[in-house]
Amino acid sequence: MTMMTTDLYPSRVADQAGITPRQDPVLHATEAQLRAGPLSADELAFFDKNGYLFWPGRFTPAEVERFRRELDGMQSAASRDDSEPQMVREPGGTAVRSIFAVHEGQPVFAAMARDPRLCGVARQILGGDVYIHQSRVNFKPGFIGKEFYWHSDFETWHVEDGMPHMRAISFSLLLDDNLPYNGPLMVMPGSHHHYISCVGRTPADHYKQSLRRQEYGVPDPESLTRMYEQCGIAMPTGPAGSVLMFECNILHGSNSNITPLSRRNVFMVYNSLENTLGAPFADVPPRPEHIACRRPAAL
Amino acid sequence: MTMMTTDLYPSRVADQAGITPRQDPVLHATEAQLRAGPLSADELAFFDKNGYLFWPGRFTPAEVERFRRELDGMQSAASRDDSEPQMVREPGGTAVRSIFAVHEGQPVFAAMARDPRLCGVARQILGGDVYIHQSRVNFKPGFIGKEFYWHSDFETWHVEDGMPHMRAISFSLLLDDNLPYNGPLMVMPGSHHHYISCVGRTPADHYKQSLRRQEYGVPDPESLTRMYEQCGIAMPTGPAGSVLMFECNILHGSNSNITPLSRRNVFMVYNSLENTLGAPFADVPPRPEHIACRRPAAL
Numbered sequence: 001m002t003m004m005t006t007d008l009y010p011s012r013v014a015d016q017a018g019i020t021p022r023q024d025p026v027l028h029a030t031e032a033q034l035r036a037g038p039l040s041a042d043e044l045a046f047f048d049k050n051g052y053l054f055w056p057g058r059f060t061p062a063e064v065e066r067f068r069r070e071l072d073g074m075q076s077a078a079s080r081d082d083s084e085p086q087m088v089r090e091p092g093g094t095a096v097r098s099i100f101a102v103h104e105g106q107p108v109f110a111a112m113a114r115d116p117r118l119c120g121v122a123r124q125i126l127g128g129d130v131y132i133h134q135s136r137v138n139f140k141p142g143f144i145g146k147e148f149y150w151h152s153d154f155e156t157w158h159v160e161d162g163m164p165h166m167r168a169i170s171f172s173l174l175l176d177d178n179l180p181y182n183g184p185l186m187v188m189p190g191s192h193h194h195y196i197s198c199v200g201r202t203p204a205d206h207y208k209q210s211l212r213r214q215e216y217g218v219p220d221p222e223s224l225t226r227m228y229e230q231c232g233i234a235m236p237t238g239p240a241g242s243v244l245m246f247e248c249n250i251l252h253g254s255n256s257n258i259t260p261l262s263r264r265n266v267f268m269v270y271n272s273l274e275n276t277l278g279a280p281f282a283d284v285p286p287r288p289e290h291i292a293c294r295r296p297a298a299l
Numbered sequence: 300m301t302m303m304t305t306d307l308y309p310s311r312v313a314d315q316a317g318i319t320p321r322q323d324p325v326l327h328a329t330e331a332q333l334r335a336g337p338l339s340a341d342e343l344a345f346f347d348k349n350g351y352l353f354w355p356g357r358f359t360p361a362e363v364e365r366f367r368r369e370l371d372g373m374q375s376a377a378s379r380d381d382s383e384p385q386m387v388r389e390p391g392g393t394a395v396r397s398i399f400a401v402h403e404g405q406p407v408f409a410a411m412a413r414d415p416r417l418c419g420v421a422r423q424i425l426g427g428d429v430y431i432h433q434s435r436v437n438f439k440p441g442f443i444g445k446e447f448y449w450h451s452d453f454e455t456w457h458v459e460d461g462m463p464h465m466r467a468i469s470f471s472l473l474l475d476d477n478l479p480y481n482g483p484l485m486v487m488p489g490s491h492h493h494y495i496s497c498v499g500r501t502p503a504d505h506y507k508q509s510l511r512r513q514e515y516g517v518p519d520p521e522s523l524t525r526m527y528e529q530c531g532i533a534m535p536t537g538p539a540g541s542v543l544m545f546e547c548n549i550l551h552g553s554n555s556n557i558t559p560l561s562r563r564n565v566f567m568v569y570n571s572l573e574n575t576l577g578a579p580f581a582d583v584p585p586r587p588e589h590i591a592c593r594r595p596a597a598l
Contacts, residue, residue: 142520143520143523146555147555147557149557150557180479180480180534181479181485181532181534181554183554186480186557186558221441221442221559224442224559225559228558228559228560233480233558235479235480253557254557255480255482255554255555255556255557256445256446256554256555257554258446258448258449258552258553258554259485259527259532260520260523260524260527261527
């Protein structure tokens, strides 16, 4: 695991950005695994082509209520205690932006990680055993929630965490109604077929800042414009309990939220057990365990 | 004009925010003036109740193209010359955020100010002669366009410019498609019936900063939440050439814009000639002419 792996996706190594084709499949499972469900052939084809799927109301209001209660407790504990490394605050403020590794301390979120509506789908797409690479809550509080700029998760996980292949997917479970105006996630459908290498080197400890506001691993405006012209933008919205699944390399981001409506989402990131982390491809020390799991255990 | 007028709408004078009823009508014209058009009785009733109206495609693509060409010239001139006071840049950057007084230097925008689709409607609602209190272009450039936080224009025009009554309306003419995801204007329908007084005193020269990012004259979160619960949010979107008209006291704002799609709007603000500016109600010198006209001339 500590041996140097070939870098299929170089980034932050040149002065010029570039767009290269994806080297990995999107659907990693065998035909038989794919046919076994839970997703239908149509859903799989949509995901293969577009890199995301959205299910309105996938979790019940009662389930959402249970998640929210857990979060309320965590948030008020977080506001009392500044020492938790799992907690990230808004840029220029003290409001909680994100809490990481929610599936570890909280039984409610540990159960969510094992829920077949997420975990079963991840196994079907990634082909076999999976583990949680990262989990987190993004709060995007009302009035002051700031943007998450366009990025590919995989670019960061590859460069800073040493994830070798594109064989991971994320689920965002909406804990508040996501409306067009409270900063819902946007994706560029089909952009997961392209790898955008970014400009600039990665400073050590970059992650402490980047989780608040990213400066490296940011696609350049020209590449984003090209991708937009080719892919457009989709902005799935729906009630609390809806689920957005998206491929690890899809370009995504969200605008700010000045409305009074907070927009809390829980993210669960599943990685294949055949795609565990090696040494970072950038010359930086590995990020902490609560951001990038290096002790994988199959779910 | 320099005599002290009764302050019907005190703000920035107390430690507590408050919500008080509007003291002025929304439709200021006589029955006969209102019946004369151009707006229908239904449109007038909608505006009276909700404080805004939206007309998709009100200006033709050819007209939009003419406005855009003019803007492109102004923007590139602006990027060469930093000394123009009419120009405001994005917070923390050099991108052009707004250009003021566009109806003065540019014949194309002078003609827009006199266009019956704007000016005629303003006369019908405000009852008689009107003049341009303020005109501007907001650029909200792609990738980096920042929020405009919730505010009532009237609160600022009253406190900082000495506008005595709520007898002004704004038109936003969209020069780019306004989509749900490129930071379109949001309004709280019906909020124009309520006056939110804000906390804090106004520093002199506040406007130089406030046009980039407002810090005074900002409604408090509790008042905004109450208004949202009562009014909700409308976010009209439509193609370039569409027109959004909104009452001077309606709560409005917009989220940021990380998409590659710039979102340029031209604003024309009409005030009644019977509502010209006096001394500011705050203890500050009057703002410059290009922000608040003190030499009114009927259109």
